[in-house]
Amino acid sequence: MTYLKHPVLIATLVLIALTGYSVATGGSINHxxxxxxxxxxxxxxxxxxxxxxxxxxGASIFFxxxxxxxxxxLGRTFTDEISALIFAGVFSLVGAAVLGAIILRRKGLYFSLITLACSQVAYEIAFKWTAVTGGExxxxxxxxxxxxxAEGFHWFTLAVVILLIGAMWRxxxxxFGRLMQAVRDNEQRAITLGYNTFNVKWVGFCIAGTIIGFAGALLAMLIQGAYADNMSWQRAGDPVLMAALGGVHHFLGPIWGAVTFLMLEEKLSVMTDNWWLFFAPIIIIFAVLSPEGMQGIVQRWLKHDRWTLTRNTxxxxxxxxxxxxxxxxxxSKEPVLEVRELSKAFGSIVTQDRITLDVHDRMLHSIIGPNGAGKTTLFNILTGLIDADRGQIxxxxxxxxxxxxxxxxxxxIARSFQIISVFRQLTPFENVRIAVQSSTKGTIPLWRDAHKDEAVCARTWSILDAVGLADRAAEECDALSHGEIRLLEIAVTLACNASVLLLDEPLAGLSESDRVIVTDLITRLSKLRAVVLIEHDIDRVLAISDRITVLxxxxxxxxxxxxxxAHHPEVVKAYLGKEKAGKPKERQPIAARVREKAVAANDERPLLDMKNVFSGYGGGTVLEGLDLRVMPNEVxxxxxxxxxxxxxxLRTIMGQLHPTSGEVLLDGExxxxxRSDCVNRLGVSIVPEGRRLFPNLTVNENLAIAMRPGGASMEEIHDLFPKLxxxxxxxxQNLSGGExxxxxxxxALVxxxxxILLDEPYEGLAPAVVDEVKGAVQRISTRASLVIVEHHADEVLAMADRAYVLVNGKVAFNGPAVELANDHDLQDRLLGIAAA
Structure with a gap:
């Protein structure tokens, strides 16, 4: 009985039932x-x-x-309705092809407004060119x-509409239809799979314009005339409103929206000329109670929230x-990928400075480096998402x-992304099938069922099974765990069957068992093709890599x-902030004595106490049972x-992330x-990585926005930073990085x-500026507790009371800062890469 649930059959039965109801009640068949x-x-x-x-x-331009x-x-060039209808479709197709080639170069709101403007231009021409169009x-x-x-034309119209609904479902x-949905979900990912997404949108735009044109042609035959009103801005939004009212994420949604809209319009307009005053609140209620429209309400009642734009099998x-x-x-023994003198800068920030490297076939080539080294930007340049300023690839x-x-x-060239990039509203099977489809030769069919291609589907199952997702193939992506979505991301990348795989942190957020599976898969792949890996799990990188580049x-x-x-002096310095054989810098005695006295005067109650905290992003776990304490006036x-x-x-402390379990106690609360604003008002401030200032505001305006009673005055700020x-x-926007x-x-002081939480306070600063900022940090350590994140260990250990070292979201060291500063072997093991 599955065929009884077929959307085209449901649409047919609903429209026939509507016809029967109208006839039975003496209603107008034309309506x-x-x-x-x-x-x-x-x-x-x-x-x-x-x-x-x-x-x-402005889709009304086609209508x-x-x-x-x-x-x-009709009646001149063509003598029957069928020929005229076909001509109208061809006419709309040509118009959509020309218009789409122009306006699809813009996205989002601009695309919407351009279509509206085009429709309004057509309206003005039709309304005022009286000699040709008859004007008003x-x-x-x-x-x-x-x-x-009227009855004969009604059944003709019904047959045409049902036929076109069936064609759309097909x-x-x-x-191609599945590819349209992939572009909708994640256009950038579709591009990196090898799809020309502009062409996809253009073809889809042409098809939609043709269908809308058929509707406009039928209306002209119904009313036996053509009028400009249908293209005016007052009516241009009607079909969008109908679709939204019924549910844009459901194939049958526009049917319910159109029926409801026109029936209510008829009933309310008889009662009053100001019928919109009654109709608008109905729209508002639907929008508030169910963003998924009328279909969404029914599905929520049936406890089924999945989009129904396609069958769910x-x-x-x-x-x-x-x-x-x-x-x-x-x-090939020659390098498969060659990079020469590659440079890229974003304003004053240089992310690539004359990078030259070779990637060889059948090798695992890892790229590592501290935060902000330019690793992901390099991948973006190699794959064409960002243009290089200079150099050659x-x-x-x-x-x-x-x-x-x-x-x-x-x-x-295929790649994965640091931030998971999949097609969220498609099943895992469809995610991988779309990627497999990209590697097949020839055009993308507009008529064959995508799931009937046995070769593509068989390879899809093989890839899903290889990453352990075969049993989850039909699930919604939102139902997958973070680790499973990461595995899906890798599966999508593998499906391209590329010569070079660029994998950006493929192990991020995975459990240890999944890490083993993916590591083994990456190792096997590197024996068959070139694999370039960005990964922060240094232990694994050193264990599996054939070659390593450090940025x-x-x-x-x-x-x-x-x-x-691993033993390169520059690499040791980049990770530890000093030469391996260097001595720790002397602690600043004045700040230390003031702090020592303040700590002694306080009781043992911590200012901040994180207990068994688990936290992460998008379902993934980054912190695993973290315990961290900060005492009053402690660094x-x-x-x-x-x-x-x-x-x-730092984000978990600040309220930007909420822990999935555990407690974050501030002075016992x-x-x-x-929320972050509430945490800030309790006395926690953050100096984020990248500074995050308001670029179009002045220095004083940036400070005035944050300033509250009890904070530092402008005089104190200028005493601390005379330059400000x-x-x-x-x-x-005109300041240097140090400024x-x-x-x-x-x-953070006002x-x-x-x-005060400081995230990489010395990142990207010249040595002289580092000393100036460091002096200020030492001075403010006498008035507040500090938590400092800094990849240059020696810079922060010289001024800290205690140190925590994290390894994969867990505390690997907790003790006096001086102990870690003097233990080079421990630093190498926990912070560097040589010992690993």
């Missing part, structure tokens, strides 16, 4: 025909909204122009030779899934520096075998390699679930802070 036409209109518009993520406020096309030709009187007395009776299940799982075969690329001997991202992917502050400081790189250094949870700890007095009227850091620290 029911109008409803049927507007159902098609709304569904055509929703093909753009629901399946491509494009909101056309109105097609009606004029019929009015001009329109074109009247259009003949209808084949279907002269379309959205083809490889996947192809039958094979009795035996073939093992994943990562077919080796053609082996060659792939298999071919210069690809100017190629677009999808063109590079088609050549054989620091945009520069390549080491490149070679793991053993050589705590929070250290660790990249990706171990230092910044996550649990602040774990509080001179720069008080300068905009933040911005001074403002960021001052901003509120009454008991605890």
């Amino acid at each position: 029911v025909t109008q409803i049927v036409i507007y159902v098609l209109y709304a569904m055509g518009v929703n093909l753009l909204i629901g399946y491509l993520g494009l909101v056309p406020f 109105g122009c097609a009606s004029y096309a019929v009015a001009f030709t 009187n329109g074109i009247q007395n259009v003949p209808r030779p084949l279907f002269q009776s 379309l959205v299940h083809t490889p 996947v192809p039958a799982r094979p009795a035996r899934i073939e093992p994943f075969d990562a077919a080796p690329a053609e082996h 060659r792939f298999k001997g071919r210069d690809i520096t100017k190629l677009k991202a999808y063109e590079r992917s088609r050549l054989g 620091h502050q945009g520069k390549l400081i080491a490149d070679g075998l793991p053993a050589e790189v 705590v250094a929070l250290l660790g390699r990249n990706g171990v949870g230092k910044t996550t700890t 649990n602040i774990g679930q509080m 007095a001179l720069l008080s009227r300068s905009k933040a 911005r850091q001074m403002v960021a620290i001052a901003r 509120v009454p802070s008991r605890l």
Whole structure:
């Protein structure tokens, strides 16, 4: 009985039932025909909204122009309605092709407004070109030779609309229709899989414009005329409203919206000319109670919240899934990827400074470096998401520096993302199938069911099984754990069958068992093709890599075998902030004595106490049972390699992340679930990595926004940072990195802070500026407790009372800062890469 739930059959039965109801109650058959036409209109518009993520406020241009096309030709050029209808469709297709080629170069609100503007231009022409269009009187007395009776034309219209609804249902299940949904969910990811997303949107726009044109043509035949009103801004938004009212994320949603809209309009307009005063509150109620529209209300009642734009099935799982075969690329002894003198800067921030490196076939080449080294930016440049300022990139001997991202992917460069990038509203099976589809040759069919391609589906099952997701193939992505979504991201990357795989932190957020699975998979892949890996798990990187490149502050400081790189002096300095054989710097005696006295005067109650805290992002766990204490007037250094949870700890304290379990106590009060503004008012401030100033405001304005009674005065700020007095009227965007850091620290002081969190306070600063900022940090340590995250260990250990070192979200060291400062072997083991 599954066929009884088929959306096309449901649509047919609903529209036939509506016809029967109208006949039984003596209603107007023409009004029911109008409803049927507007159902098609709304569904055509929703093909753009629901399946491509494009909101056309002016889709009425196709609706109105097609009606004029019929009015001009029916009875003159064409002698029957069918021929005129076909002409209107072709006319709309050509118009959509031309218009789409222009306006699809803009996204979001601009796309919506441009469509509205185009529709309004068409309205003005139709309304004022009286000699041709009849002006406000329109074109009247259009003949209808084949279907002269209202009943006959109604059944003709119903047949055409049902046929087109069936065609749309078929379309959205083809490889192209599924690709439309992938572009809607994550256009950037679709690009990196090798799809020209502009062409996808353009074809989808043309199809939708054609369907809307058919609706406009039918309306012209119904009213036997064409009028400009349908293209005016007052009516242009009607189909969008109908789709939203019914539910844009459901195939049948526009049907319910169109029927409700037109029936209410008819009933209310009879009662009053100001019917919108009654109709608007209904729209508001639906929008508030159910953003998913009428269909969403029903599905929530049935406890089923899934989008129903397509059927929710996947192809039958094979009795035996073939093992994943990562077919080796053609082996070459020459570098498969060559980077020469690559440079990139964002304003004054240099992320790549003349990077030169080679990636060889069938090798695992890892790229490591401290935060902000430029690793992910390098991947973005290599894959074409960002253009380099200077330099050259060659792939298999071919210069690809100017190629677009999808063109590079088609050549054989695939990547994963540091921040998980999948198609969230598609199943895991469909995510991988879309990626497998990208590696197949030829055009993407507009007629074949995507799940009928046995070769593509079989490979999809193999890849899902290889990462352990075969049993979850039909689930919603939101139902997957963070680790499973990370595995899905890797599966999507593998499905491209590329010659070079760029993997950006593939182990992030995975459990140890999943790390072992993925590490083994990466190692096996590197025996068959080139794999470039960015990963902060240094132990694993050194264990599995064939070659390692180290970046620091945009520069390549080491490149070679793991053993050589691990002991490279520049690498040791980048990770530890000093030469391995160096001595720890002397502690500052004045600040230390003041702090020592203040600590002695306080009782043992901690100012901040984190107990067994678990926290992370998007379902992933970064902090695993973290315990951390900060006493009043104490300076705590929070250290660790990249990706171990230092910044996550600060964000959890600050309320930017809420722990999934555990307690964050501030002076005995649990602040774990509080908003950031509430935490700040209790006396916790943060100096974030990257400073995060308001660039268009002056120094004084940045400080004035944060200033509250009890905080430092402007006089105290200028005493601490004399330079800010001179720069008080300068905009933040014009300041140097050091000056911005001074403002960021001052901003934390102008509120009454008991605890100040500093995230990488010396990052990107010149040595002289570091000394100036460091002196200020030492002075403020006498008035508040500090938690300092800094990858240069010696810079912070010299001024800290205690130190915590994190490894994979857990505390690996907790003790006096001087103990860690004097133990070079311990530093190497926990912070550096040599011991690993």
